[in-house]
Every structure is written in C-alpha cells, then in structure tokens.
Amino acid sequence: MEKIKSFLFLGILLTLTPLLIAANSVTINTFYGFSNDSFIDGTVYKTDSVVLRVKTSVETECYYGKEIYPSTPFQGEYGLTHEIYLENIEEGFHEYYIRCGESSNPIMKINFATSTPIYATIKISENAPLKSGRYKINLITSKTSLNTPLLEYSFDDLVYKTIPLRGSGKNWEGNLIIPENAGESVCSFRFKSKDITGEEGTKIIGDNLFLVDTIKPATISIISATGYKGKIKLNWFSEEKIDNYNVYRSEYSPVDYTDFYELSSKDYFYDEDVEKGKTYYYKIAAVDEAGNIGDLSKEVYATALLSNTSENTGLNIKLIGKVDNFIIEIDSLIKNIEDIKELLKLKDNKEKQIFESIKLNKELESAILELNSLKRDVENYKLQDLSEDELNKKISSSSIKLSIIKKKIPEDITIIEEVEFYREIKKEDIDRIFLQYSNYDDRGYGKEITYTQKLIEDPKTKIKCNAYSVDIIYIDGTKKKITFVEEELSIKEEYEKEVNYILIVPKEIAERASDIKVINLEYETIKEGPIILFKPDVKKVTYYFFKEIPLNSIKEITLSPIKIPSLEEGQSKITGNSILEYTSKGYFGIIVLIAFALILGVYFLRIRNGSSIKPLLITMENLKKVKSLLKEGREQEAKELYSKIKEDYKTLSKKEKELVVEKINEMNFGGIR
Incomplete structure (x- = not known):
C-alpha cells in the first residue's frame, strides 16, 4: 500500500505539471506608477489560470485583492517585479486592486476577462482505497454540456475503458466496476466534453487518482481459544499490518461467513456474552483498509467455564485450547467423511457399485470408529496433569495416528x-x-x-x-x-x-x-x-x-x-467293507485276504518305482526343469534333458503330443530346439 501512495503522489505531480506550464503561458503585465491608474486588458483569455505580473520603478512590496483595500502580498521577494498565480478562476469579467509601498499610496485597478473551457469534478460513492466491486460515479461539469461527456478510466495509464453516463446539463452519473484482478493499483480518469458554444474542455478539477486494492489479506494461521469463568478469550497472530479483524462465532460447527459476530481492532478478543458451561466455535478473518476480507482461519472452540478451576480436569486451563483445537481437527475429518458419503450418492451407479463391492464404504465406517476412539483418547488429556512439553508430545503422537487414518479414507x-x-x-x-x-x-x-x-x-x-x-x-x-x-x-x-x-x-x-x-x-x-x-x-x-x-x-x-x-x-471300487465280508467265510476268506494283500503290496511297489506314472506327467515336469536350468545358465544340462524329452515324446498319444507342443510353444525355448 505504501508503494501505491508513492506512485499516487508521483502521478499527481505528473498531472499538475502540464497545467502549470499552461498557466505560465497566460500572463497579464502592467506597471504600477504610484497614481490612481486603471489598467483594462481587452483580451478574453480562454483559461481559468492567469499570472498577474506588476512592475514598479522602485523596489518595494505590493499587495492585491478583489476588495478596494488590498492586503494580500504578491509572491516573491521585495523588488521591482511582483507576480501572483491566479488559478481556478471563474469565467467572466474580473477586477483586481493593486497597491504598492506605503498604505497611503494610491490604489490601481486592473480589469480583464476569461472564457474558461468546460471542466469536470468527479465524486465516487466510497472513499479510497477501493476494493473490487461496483461504485457509483457522479460527474459534475462546470457548464452545460452540449452532448454526453466522455469519461474513461484506467488502472495502468495505458488501456482506458469508457464509463457509460446518463444525465443532462451539468449532472451526470455512471458506474465504475473494479475487477478482482486489479490488485494494488491506481485508478485514473480522463474527461472530454463541449459546452454549448462548441468549445471543448478536458480538465478534471479535484481528485482524479484513486487508490485500488483488491488483494485479500493473508489468512490467520495461528489462533487459539481459552475458556475462563464466564468468558472466552481468543488470541491470534498476523504477519501483516491489519487494521481490523472480523470475529465469527457459532454454537455449532462449522463456522462460516454468515456467523459474523464482532469487529476487533486488536489481535485478541474477549467474548463475555457467553453462557457458562456452553461451548462456542470461532473463526477469524483479517480486514484491510480497502475492506477486503481474508479467508477464514481454522476453527477453534472453547467452553465458558463454571469457575476458573475445575475438579474434572487436571490440565492447566491455558493448555485446554490446544486439546480442543486438535479435537476440532478430528471432528472436521469426521464431517468430511459424512460429506463424502453424501457426494458418493451423486456418483454414477457403476462407480457406486464398485465402491461398495471392494468394501470402500466399510473403510469409511472403520475410519469413523477409529477417529471417535482417537477423540476419546485426546479428550482424556484434559483429565491429566501434564506439562506443556508432555502435552505437545501426546498431541504429536496423536497427529501421527490421525495421518495414518487419513491414508485409509477413500474420498472419491x-x-x-x-x-x-x-x-x-x-x-x-x-x-x-x-x-x-x-x-x-x-x-x-x-x-x-x-x-x-x-x-x-x-x-x-x-x-x-x-x-x-x-x-x-x-x-x-x-x-x-x-x-x-x-x-x-x-x-x-x-x-x-x-x-x-x-x-x-x-x-x-x-x-x-x-x-x-x-x-x-x-x-x-x-x-x-x-x-x-x-x-x-x-x-x-x-x-x-x-x-x-x-x-x-x-x-x-x-x-x-x-x-x-x-x-x-x-474313489476306489475296492473298499475295506468288501474285505471284511470275505473274512467272515472261514479259511477261504483268509486265503482271499492274503492274496489281496500281496496284490496290493505289488501295486504300491510299482507306484513307488514310478512305473504307473504317465509319460505325459514326466514330460511336463521335465519341461519345467529345462526352463529352470536355462534360467540358471546351465545350458548344456538343459540340452541333455531336452534330448530325453524328445525320446519320451515318441511314446505319447496324439492328444498328449499336442499338449506337449503347446507347452513348449508357451515356454518359448528358442534355440535349444
């Protein structure tokens, strides 16, 4: 803002310089002869600024004025030439009185006439600096305008935009719209109009430059709330120089801009309009000189205590706010999960179905349970006699748990x-x-x-x-x-x-x-x-x-x-029951049982020796071994085993050969073939 003010001052100087040059070009010269002389200049000057120059034959002081006894001294030092710059003079006939030297000296009268071009003054409905928005502009001309005046504005003196005007005679009005992206800048105006004689004027008298500031102040990041008996104190910190702060309060979370409560010019606030034992929620927003309102701070809350000591808490009352702030963060996350549930209802049916099929809805419910459990643990800190360092360590540990829970919460x-x-x-x-x-x-x-x-x-x-x-x-x-x-x-x-x-x-x-x-x-x-x-x-x-x-x-x-x-x-067709039936028939049954046992023994012996294993199974297993040997770089052993597979292949049926070939193609042995 200080940079803008410096720029504004420079702009005013640059605006006035052409006027001063123009004024010096219209000079009325006369000579004071210490007698009752009159000087009448017959020229009609088209200006509202005149330099009146009077010369004397001796060094002296001179005075001027519109009254017959002038008392206002000319500018400059004691000497032979005396000047005064007359500005913003009205159109018409002008009469000034001059006296030089002693008060008893004669008075000289000077007459001249001016025809002033049409000019304007501008008034804006709000005081600068101006934030983004719509402002009413009043344009007042010095004379009746022949047509609708032209009024333009700019934020950089390069690109000008026209303000449509409505009205008649000397009074006109329009709307100035300042966009949000104007930032910190200076709004300047240009004017042009003709009077009823057709003479054009472009001068603006008075304010022509206005400070603009559309940048919101920074968000308050450090804030705390502490409950006392019958009141709650808010403390916050801002790195910027801020004139005012908006305090927002609600009995329910979350707090938003509709909950404006008070305006504070300090970086703290005592809320004494509270009910004992009741919890209140707060947010703060910075307000700059232009009226820009910053984003809301994080939410804090505190309870107005019944007394400044409590039998139900062992924690220092000044530390309770830290615990409450962390609890608010947990509550905010729980609220976010509830919002996610509502938003999911608006999703495409297939997306909702997949969300539920892979049990993400269960993860949301599980997260709420974990958050409520964490909240209970944190609330118990209030019942413990902890130092600030001990409390900070516990809150830090809880923050890690909170981060872990966040990683498990599906949002979309x-x-x-x-x-x-x-x-x-x-x-x-x-x-x-x-x-x-x-x-x-x-x-x-x-x-x-x-x-x-x-x-x-x-x-x-x-x-x-x-x-x-x-x-x-x-x-x-x-x-x-x-x-x-x-x-x-x-x-x-x-x-x-x-x-x-x-x-x-x-x-x-x-x-x-x-x-x-x-x-x-x-x-x-x-x-x-x-x-x-x-x-x-x-x-x-x-x-x-x-x-x-x-x-x-x-x-x-x-x-x-x-x-x-x-x-x-x-299952096997031969069961244990069939054997028992034969044993019940005497010696013949015993003989049959012995014979069956011999046959069964031979059968298992053949299985052990591998004679009953199909060649297809052996071939398939050997193919796996070949691939394994190739991976290990044992190429020679792989080739030898592959040669054996070729021999075994000849003994397979047509269907089994097709399966082996398919397996070989799938494994892609390359040059080993």
Missing part, C-alpha cells in the same frame, strides 16, 4: 476406462483347462472333458465380461489404481447345480493368487498359478487386481464352465 472413485466383451471358449482349450486343473495327475478325465465340451457348444452358455480401470482418491491426496472385473454367467438351468467355473489367470497378469481379490464367497484356490474354482450355481464372478492392467489383456484370462468328477467317482 472414478472409472477411467471400461471394456465389454463375450468370452469365447474353443474346443481345443478344454484339454488345456483340464490339464491345468488336474495338475497333470494320473487319472483320466475323458467323461468330464466330453461333458464340458458339450456345455461350451450350447448356445445358451455365455460369459459376458465387463472390465474397468479405476482410480481411487484418498483424503490425504494419494491415488490408487485397480482393475475391476465382473463376469456374468449364463447356462441352461439343468446344468447350474452340476457345473463349476474355473478361472485361470496368466502369470503375466498375476503371479500369485494373493494378487487377486475375489468378491465371491464360495470359491477355492486350486493353484497359486493362480487357478481358482467356483462352486456350482454361481451367476456372477467378480474380482479385482491391486494394480492397473491394460484392459485388452483381460481377454487373456480364461473363465470356463467345467465338469469335475464327484467324490464317489474318484
């Missing part, structure tokens, strides 16, 4: 991208699916494979996939990305209770089952690969990944109906 959810497609399951995929499901075990799945192929060929078997790339914004400003997938399953009703669904995720998308969060309740992880099996009668499979995945790659995931063998089908 946005779907960035989405895709929709129907999954295609080919007949040749079924063998691969069963192979991965069985983990290359020793049993056959011919019946189940045929059943599953029949399912996928049925036109009523459909899997519709919707995948979404989602951003989750947390209240502390952090962002998390997830990929949310929803698979709608439809199948003939007769198959619903007999058929499971299997989900196979490539390792390029997820290396472990823990990388996927499945929303369905009834499922089991078959393999950490990951391979997940869903129980029959499921209508929808929903899951998401804890990272952003290109949505096109979701098509690489396999989801298929699968007929798995029942427990009865997988």
Whole structure:
C-alpha cells in the first residue's frame, strides 16, 4: 500500500505539471506608477489560470485583492517585479486592486476577462482505497454540456475503458466496476466534453487518482481459544499490518461467513456474552483498509467455564485450547467423511457399485470408529496433569495416528476406462483347462472333458465380461489404481447345480493368487498359478487386481464352465467293507485276504518305482526343469534333458503330443530346439 501512495503522489505531480506550464503561458503585465491608474486588458483569455505580473520603478512590496483595500502580498521577494498565480478562476469579467509601498499610496485597478473551457469534478460513492466491486460515479461539469461527456478510466495509464453516463446539463452519473484482478493499483480518469458554444474542455478539477486494492489479506494461521469463568478469550497472530479483524462465532460447527459476530481492532478478543458451561466455535478473518476480507482461519472452540478451576480436569486451563483445537481437527475429518458419503450418492451407479463391492464404504465406517476412539483418547488429556512439553508430545503422537487414518479414507472413485466383451471358449482349450486343473495327475478325465465340451457348444452358455480401470482418491491426496472385473454367467438351468467355473489367470497378469481379490464367497484356490474354482450355481464372478492392467489383456484370462468328477467317482471300487465280508467265510476268506494283500503290496511297489506314472506327467515336469536350468545358465544340462524329452515324446498319444507342443510353444525355448 505504501508503494501505491508513492506512485499516487508521483502521478499527481505528473498531472499538475502540464497545467502549470499552461498557466505560465497566460500572463497579464502592467506597471504600477504610484497614481490612481486603471489598467483594462481587452483580451478574453480562454483559461481559468492567469499570472498577474506588476512592475514598479522602485523596489518595494505590493499587495492585491478583489476588495478596494488590498492586503494580500504578491509572491516573491521585495523588488521591482511582483507576480501572483491566479488559478481556478471563474469565467467572466474580473477586477483586481493593486497597491504598492506605503498604505497611503494610491490604489490601481486592473480589469480583464476569461472564457474558461468546460471542466469536470468527479465524486465516487466510497472513499479510497477501493476494493473490487461496483461504485457509483457522479460527474459534475462546470457548464452545460452540449452532448454526453466522455469519461474513461484506467488502472495502468495505458488501456482506458469508457464509463457509460446518463444525465443532462451539468449532472451526470455512471458506474465504475473494479475487477478482482486489479490488485494494488491506481485508478485514473480522463474527461472530454463541449459546452454549448462548441468549445471543448478536458480538465478534471479535484481528485482524479484513486487508490485500488483488491488483494485479500493473508489468512490467520495461528489462533487459539481459552475458556475462563464466564468468558472466552481468543488470541491470534498476523504477519501483516491489519487494521481490523472480523470475529465469527457459532454454537455449532462449522463456522462460516454468515456467523459474523464482532469487529476487533486488536489481535485478541474477549467474548463475555457467553453462557457458562456452553461451548462456542470461532473463526477469524483479517480486514484491510480497502475492506477486503481474508479467508477464514481454522476453527477453534472453547467452553465458558463454571469457575476458573475445575475438579474434572487436571490440565492447566491455558493448555485446554490446544486439546480442543486438535479435537476440532478430528471432528472436521469426521464431517468430511459424512460429506463424502453424501457426494458418493451423486456418483454414477457403476462407480457406486464398485465402491461398495471392494468394501470402500466399510473403510469409511472403520475410519469413523477409529477417529471417535482417537477423540476419546485426546479428550482424556484434559483429565491429566501434564506439562506443556508432555502435552505437545501426546498431541504429536496423536497427529501421527490421525495421518495414518487419513491414508485409509477413500474420498472419491472414478472409472477411467471400461471394456465389454463375450468370452469365447474353443474346443481345443478344454484339454488345456483340464490339464491345468488336474495338475497333470494320473487319472483320466475323458467323461468330464466330453461333458464340458458339450456345455461350451450350447448356445445358451455365455460369459459376458465387463472390465474397468479405476482410480481411487484418498483424503490425504494419494491415488490408487485397480482393475475391476465382473463376469456374468449364463447356462441352461439343468446344468447350474452340476457345473463349476474355473478361472485361470496368466502369470503375466498375476503371479500369485494373493494378487487377486475375489468378491465371491464360495470359491477355492486350486493353484497359486493362480487357478481358482467356483462352486456350482454361481451367476456372477467378480474380482479385482491391486494394480492397473491394460484392459485388452483381460481377454487373456480364461473363465470356463467345467465338469469335475464327484467324490464317489474318484474313489476306489475296492473298499475295506468288501474285505471284511470275505473274512467272515472261514479259511477261504483268509486265503482271499492274503492274496489281496500281496496284490496290493505289488501295486504300491510299482507306484513307488514310478512305473504307473504317465509319460505325459514326466514330460511336463521335465519341461519345467529345462526352463529352470536355462534360467540358471546351465545350458548344456538343459540340452541333455531336452534330448530325453524328445525320446519320451515318441511314446505319447496324439492328444498328449499336442499338449506337449503347446507347452513348449508357451515356454518359448528358442534355440535349444
């Protein structure tokens, strides 16, 4: 503001300088002869400023005035030439009286005439400095204006804007609009008009420059409230020089601008209009000379105490405000969570569904519980006899807890991208699916494979996939990305209770089952690969990944109906009960039991020696070993094992060979072949 005032002073000098030069160009010269002379100048001067110059034959002092006995001395020193600058003189005939030397000397009369160009004076409805807003401008001309005067304004003396005027004769008015971005500047005016004779004037008499300040004062960042018996004291600090402060008060949180309470010229305020035992909430805003109101400070609150000592608190009364301020911060965060809940109601239905599906609504409720628990802990500080350092350490520890809670509060959810497609399951995929499901075990799945192929060929078997790339914004400003997938399953009703669904995720998308969060309740992880099996009668499979995945790659995931063998089908046909039945038939039963035991022993011995393990399983396991050896850089050993695989390959069936080739292509051994 001081810079603006200096600039304003310089502007006034620059404005007046042309006027002074113009005034010096109109000079009336005469000679005082110490007699009763009269001097009549017949020229009509088109000016309102005249230099009256009188010369004498001897050095003396001279006086002038409009009265017959002049008493006002001329400017300058005692001498032969005497001058006086007459400004703002009205239009018409002028008569001045001159006396030089002794008071008894004769008086000389001087007459001259002026024709003054039209000029104006400006009045603004408010005193400077002016803040942003609309102001009424009154323009008063010295003469009747021939037409509507031109009035322009500028904040930089470079770009001028016109103010539309309305009125007539000598009185005109308009509106000056000061924008918020004017900042700290000086508003200057330009005027132009013609009188009824057609003579033009541009002069503005009086104020022509006005200070403008549209910058709000800084926000009060340091503020506290302390309750005493029958009153509450507010203290705050501002780095700027502020004339006034607005105090806002409410019996409820939060406080806003509508809760204006008092004006204070100091950096503290005593609120004595309080009810004992009642809590009041406060905010402060700085007000500068122009009337700009700063942003509201943080909210503080205090309780008007019943007495200046309390049996219910061991904390020094001067420290209670610190505890209360922290509690306000907790309450404000709880209020923010409630606001988030309301805003979520306005979100897109799918975004709301995803928010609830991944249990973010539960995180909001959990955060409220944690905040209320923290609030109770902090309120207990009031009951403890703590020093200021001890209290600061406890509040610092609580602040860390508050920051941790903030990191867990989801504020918003946005779907960035989405895709929709129907999954295609080919007949040749079924063998691969069963192979991965069985983990290359020793049993056959011919019946189940045929059943599953029949399912996928049925036109009523459909899997519709919707995948979404989602951003989750947390209240502390952090962002998390997830990929949310929803698979709608439809199948003939007769198959619903007999058929499971299997989900196979490539390792390029997820290396472990823990990388996927499945929303369905009834499922089991078959393999950490990951391979997940869903129980029959499921209508929808929903899951998401804890990272952003290109949505096109979701098509690489396999989801298929699968007929798995029942427990009865997988059991041995020979049971312990059948053996017992034979033992009850005497010696013959004993012989049969011994024979059965020998056969069973031979069977387990063959299993131990590996003779019953299918060559396909051995081949698949060896392929894994080859890949592992290559990763370890043991290329020669890998080649030797690969040669053995080639020999074993010759003994496989056509279908098994196809599976081996597919596995080799998937592993991409490159030059080892």
